[in-house]
Amino acid sequence: MRDDAPNSWESRADRFSMYGFTDLPSVHERGTVVLTHGEGPYVVDVHGKRYFDANSGLWNMVAGFDHPGLAEAAKAQYDKFPGYHAFFGRMSDQTVMLSEKLVEVSPFDTGKVFYTNSGSEANDTMVKMLWFLHAAEGKPQKRKILTRVNAYHGVTAVSASMTGKPYNALFGLPLPGFHHLSCPHYWRNGHDGETEAQFTARMAAELEATIIKEGADTIAGFFAEPVMGAGGVIVPSDGYFQAVVPILRKYNIPVISDEVICGFGRTGNTWGCQTYDFMPDAIISSKNLTAGYFPMGAVILGPALSDRMQAAVEAVEEFPHGFTASGHPVGCAVALKAIDVVMNEGLADNVKAIAPKFIDGMKRLAEHPNIGEWRGIGLMGALEAVKDKATKTPFDGSLSVSERIANTCTDHGLICRPLGQAIVLCPPFITTEAHLDEMFDKLGTALDKVFAEVA
Numbered sequence: 001m002r003d004d005a006p007n008s009w010e011s012r013a014d015r016f017s018m019y020g021f022t023d024l025p026s027v028h029e030r031g032t033v034v035l036t037h038g039e040g041p042y043v044v045d046v047h048g049k050r051y052f053d054a055n056s057g058l059w060n061m062v063a064g065f066d067h068p069g070l071a072e073a074a075k076a077q078y079d080k081f082p083g084y085h086a087f088f089g090r091m092s093d094q095t096v097m098l099s100e101k102l103v104e105v106s107p108f109d110t111g112k113v114f115y116t117n118s119g120s121e122a123n124d125t126m127v128k129m130l131w132f133l134h135a136a137e138g139k140p141q142k143r144k145i146l147t148r149v150n151a152y153h154g155v156t157a158v159s160a161s162m163t164g165k166p167y168n169a170l171f172g173l174p175l176p177g178f179h180h181l182s183c184p185h186y187w188r189n190g191h192d193g194e195t196e197a198q199f200t201a202r203m204a205a206e207l208e209a210t211i212i213k214e215g216a217d218t219i220a221g222f223f224a225e226p227v228m229g230a231g232g233v234i235v236p237s238d239g240y241f242q243a244v245v246p247i248l249r250k251y252n253i254p255v256i257s258d259e260v261i262c263g264f265g266r267t268g269n270t271w272g273c274q275t276y277d278f279m280p281d282a283i284i285s286s287k288n289l290t291a292g293y294f295p296m297g298a299v300i301l302g303p304a305l306s307d308r309m310q311a312a313v314e315a316v317e318e319f320p321h322g323f324t325a326s327g328h329p330v331g332c333a334v335a336l337k338a339i340d341v342v343m344n345e346g347l348a349d350n351v352k353a354i355a356p357k358f359i360d361g362m363k364r365l366a367e368h369p370n371i372g373e374w375r376g377i378g379l380m381g382a383l384e385a386v387k388d389k390a391t392k393t394p395f396d397g398s399l400s401v402s403e404r405i406a407n408t409c410t411d412h413g414l415i416c417r418p419l420g421q422a423i424v425l426c427p428p429f430i431t432t433e434a435h436l437d438e439m440f441d442k443l444g445t446a447l448d449k450v451f452a453e454v455a
């Protein structure tokens with residue numbers, strides 16, 4: 001299937017492009033899929049083959065790949081004012097309007113917004129804000145950051161330190177002071193005979209013990225994704241946020257909701273913290289923020305952190321932080337349009353409408369003897385492959401089961417993502433019931449084929 005001719009797209013991709021987060025054995029065998037464009041929720045490769053992208057690009061292309069309004073908003077803004085910064089007391093009108101809009105649609109009564117180019121930079125910026133703030137308030141030692149094992153917060157040196165993945169050891173990360181609490185995944189991490197309520201209580205007790213051991217006055221903040229996305233769509237155990245947030249409040253540790261995936265509708269509400277009913281001190285947004293049509297991230301501070309940051313910054317007259325393209329006018333114009341499209345053109349409503357069918361489809365495939373667990377909410381989910389369902393024993397890693405499933409899907413025109421031994425599904429918000437049928441049919445066929453080979 002791989003075209004090894006020196007001028008094939010596969011060879012050309014290999015020659016000068018360095019791959020990130022890519023399984024090289026699969027690429028060596030199969031070649032990179034080089035894409036030219038998209039049509040609704042489908043992408044099309046250089047050979048004209050169409051794929052239903054059940055991962056919305058990387059969670060973000062929620063309005064599909066050819067939304068005319070988004071492209072027009074970008075073009076209109078490029079024609080008018082194609083680029084500017086937000087330093088030195090200047091910023092574009094689009095930036096002003098987007099900040100107003102973000103605070104309006106946030107769960108906060110009021111707040112302040114700071115822009116970045118990515119989710120990683122937004123998390124990095126939030127950590128720097130907390131360090132700056134605590135130092136300004138006379139607590140320069142309040143610098144440690146709490147996240148969870150399996151959390152994904154990005155790849156810059158700080159956000160990678162927050163990401164609780166084993167591969168970061170290859171970079172000598174995490175940096176000192178980044179602590180990873182247990183992952184609140186009851187199916188995988190619950191002890192024998194432990195109820196879900198007991199499991200949640202254990203997670204909360206671990207948090208409190210960690211705070212006491214480290215000292216609350218050394219901990220700058222706690223970051224959590226409402227649903228852990230790149231950790232494999234880990235839905236928190238029942239009552240998790242109700243158990244941990246009060247503890248963090250008690251010890252004056254800011255709670256940051258990393259809504260890069262969950263924000264703007266993915267879980268069925270505008271924010272994941274609404275779905276899980278907790279109030280954070282700040283929100284990190286990216287990915288869906290522009291429906292993937294422009295690289296952009298944002299830190300949205302709630303009222304208390306806004307006020308405290310403002311006071312801290314007033315004291316030194318300047319917050320010495322920002323990126324050249326922070327608050328880029330085209331990005332802001334696209335984000336304004338994307339928020340309108342998602343919230344007012346029926347996309348968020350569609351997530352709610354088709355989520356039951358999406359969940360049903362996962363439940364049906366989870367009847368397979370080699371699917372140990374389905375999990376998910378809204379329009380994000382995962383199916384976990386197991387060798388033995390009763391004992392939850394995974395397949396031997398050398399079998400690359402999830403990669404084989406995903407590759408078989410690709411052969412059949414379906415893009416889905418292998419993550420550990422799970423298959424992740426997060427289709428665009430424009431997905432119809434017919435698309436879901438197509439997605440589950442193709443995935444079911446691939447599961448049957450691969451499990452017959454390896455089981």
Ligand SMILES: *Cc1c(COP(=O)(O)O)cnc(C)c1O
Binds near residue numbers: 118120
């Ligand atoms: C993708 C992601 C990030 C990082 O965003 P980038 O734009 O890739 O830097 C951070 N947090 C979460 C929850 C993400 O899913």
